[in-house]
Amino acid sequence: MSKNGSISASVIKRLPRYYRFLGELSKQGVDRISSRELSQRIKLTASQIRQDLNCFGGFGQQGYGYHVDELRAEIGKILGVDKQFRTILIGAGNLGRAIATHINFDTRGCELIGIFDSNEQLTGKTVGNLKIMNIKTLENFCRENHPIVAVLCIPKAATQQIADTLVGMGLKAFWNFSHYDLSIGYDDIIVENVHLGDSLLTLTYGVNVLTSDDDDREQEAEE
Amino acid sequence: MSKNGSISASVIKRLPRYYRFLGELSKQGVDRISSRELSQRIKLTASQIRQDLNCFGGFGQQGYGYHVDELRAEIGKILGVDKQFRTILIGAGNLGRAIATHINFDTRGCELIGIFDSNEQLTGKTVGNLKIMNIKTLENFCRENHPIVAVLCIPKAATQQIADTLVGMGLKAFWNFSHYDLSIGYDDIIVENVHLGDSLLTLTYGVNVLTSDDDDREQEAEE
DNA sequence: TAGATTGTTAATCGATTAACAATC
DNA sequence: TAGATTGTTAATCGATTAACAATC
Numbered sequence: 001m002s003k004n005g006s007i008s009a010s011v012i013k014r015l016p017r018y019y020r021f022l023g024e025l026s027k028q029g030v031d032r033i034s035s036r037e038l039s040q041r042i043k044l045t046a047s048q049i050r051q052d053l054n055c056f057g058g059f060g061q062q063g064y065g066y067h068v069d070e071l072r073a074e075i076g077k078i079l080g081v082d083k084q085f086r087t088i089l090i091g092a093g094n095l096g097r098a099i100a101t102h103i104n105f106d107t108r109g110c111e112l113i114g115i116f117d118s119n120e121q122l123t124g125k126t127v128g129n130l131k132i133m134n135i136k137t138l139e140n141f142c143r144e145n146h147p148i149v150a151v152l153c154i155p156k157a158a159t160q161q162i163a164d165t166l167v168g169m170g171l172k173a174f175w176n177f178s179h180y181d182l183s184i185g186y187d188d189i190i191v192e193n194v195h196l197g198d199s200l201l202t203l204t205y206g207v208n209v210l211t212s213d214d215d216d217r218e219q220e221a222e223e
Numbered sequence: 224m225s226k227n228g229s230i231s232a233s234v235i236k237r238l239p240r241y242y243r244f245l246g247e248l249s250k251q252g253v254d255r256i257s258s259r260e261l262s263q264r265i266k267l268t269a270s271q272i273r274q275d276l277n278c279f280g281g282f283g284q285q286g287y288g289y290h291v292d293e294l295r296a297e298i299g300k301i302l303g304v305d306k307q308f309r310t311i312l313i314g315a316g317n318l319g320r321a322i323a324t325h326i327n328f329d330t331r332g333c334e335l336i337g338i339f340d341s342n343e344q345l346t347g348k349t350v351g352n353l354k355i356m357n358i359k360t361l362e363n364f365c366r367e368n369h370p371i372v373a374v375l376c377i378p379k380a381a382t383q384q385i386a387d388t389l390v391g392m393g394l395k396a397f398w399n400f401s402h403y404d405l406s407i408g409y410d411d412i413i414v415e416n417v418h419l420g421d422s423l424l425t426l427t428y429g430v431n432v433l434t435s436d437d438d439d440r441e442q443e444a445e446e
Numbered sequence: 447t448a449g450a451t452t453g454t455t456a457a458t459c460g461a462t463t464a465a466c467a468a469t470c
Numbered sequence: 471t472a473g474a475t476t477g478t479t480a481a482t483c484g485a486t487t488a489a490c491a492a493t494c
Contacts, residue, residue, distance in 0.1 A: 081427065
């Protein structure tokens with residue numbers, strides 16, 4: 001059907017960025033853009049942009065470039081932003097509530113339909129336009145509402161078990177914020193791990209190198 | 224000084240994961256581990272692990288493997304977890320507060336010393352053990368306390384300007400959660416962008432492919 | 447010593463970049 | 471038509487994997 005054989009992860013990771021930049025261009029009233037102009041804004045090579053896009057089809061026009069709105073719509077379709085995947089969130093702690101309110105699921109192909117927590121004191125409290133439900137009602141909810149995406153904002157120790165349960169209930173995709181690598185074990189289940197701790201450590205590494213360099217220079221200056 | 228010429232980003236991104244897994248092994252009371260055993264747990268090849276580690280030095284012992292605690296300590300030192308980089312957080316909305324309370328900065332080489340927001344109604348409220356300060360006091364605070372890392376949890380529109388200000392005040396590193404690509408513009412400034420929206424779209428892409436495949440199969444079955 | 451496993455070099459694989467013919 | 475810019479193939483670069491000699 002589509003040219004899509006199976007696209008490399010490197011390409012897919014860049015698609016949301018294209019989508020984002022094209023959205024901004026559109027807002028700025030830009031109608032057309034060449035791969036070279038886009039490459040300068042987005043800090044990639046024009047070659048790479050053309051290669052990436054051609055994984056999915058010929059969206060451009062020789063001698064002209066790309067229609068901004070058209071290209072954005074095409075990428076949106078590839079990403080599935082026109083869909084409404086039923087999504088639940090497990091864990092309504094600080095991070096869970098922030099994710100629930102901060103991320104606009106509706107404009108991203110997912111529709112948040114339920115929030116669960118094991119802390120009974122949270123039950124009934126409102127986050128966004130949803131009430132937190134007791135985790136005990138999770139399985140019932142799934143049977144009735146058939147969510148397919150779960151956002152996991154729960155402690156490491158609880159993650160594997162909850163994920164197993166949810167896979168059993170037919171869930172297909174996990175956006176995992178727990179301090180645990182959930183890549184492992186299932187076929188045909190999609191996992192996106194967000195390791196904020198790892199991300200901060202990556203930054204720390206950079207700072208460490210930077211400041212150690214400074215130390216070296218100072219030492220050299222003293223010699 | 225160190226073997227460190229300049230290490231590729233791919234290697235650096237894996238270091239926090241090594242650090243995390245070694246921490247768990249240590250907790251489980253494992254003393255030694257071979258690259259092969261580690262590779263199975265962490266889902267990488269043994270070759271890659273040995274290559275990665277040898278960017279920084281020979282931490283292992285032929286015929287034996289690696290001492291878990293020793294290796295963990297070495298990687299920790301490389302990442303800078305033993306440091307206390309002074310860190311401020313700008314933007315105490317849902318996400319900012321979650322980051323401030325959820326991430327244990329202390330165990331990650333950074334020490335959170337100030338939280339700022341432009342919303343005066345938040346001024347004085349407590350997040351973790353810190354009081355939110357008015358953004359107007361930011362420059363004074365920087366002159367007195369010399370933070371070098373900033374966590375940005377602010378709207379896209381404000382990000383570039385705040386970042387410019389902070390660079391002017393001597394800040395060296397940004398952990399950027401805003402919906403804006405801050406890679407751009409400075410030398411010797413470290414930026415780690417966390418695009419949660421992009422991350423969710425990557426997941427959505429996967430779900431979209433998965434469910435479209437199902438549709439295809441159903442269509443074929445009907446034929 | 448023999449066995450195991452590293453550190454490191456060489457081979458392979460994949461991703462990025464460059465080049466250019468096709469074509470709007 | 472001439473100029474511009476794509477789509478696509480070929481060349482390069484870097485990262486991963488395999489192999490093996492060094493050595494604990």
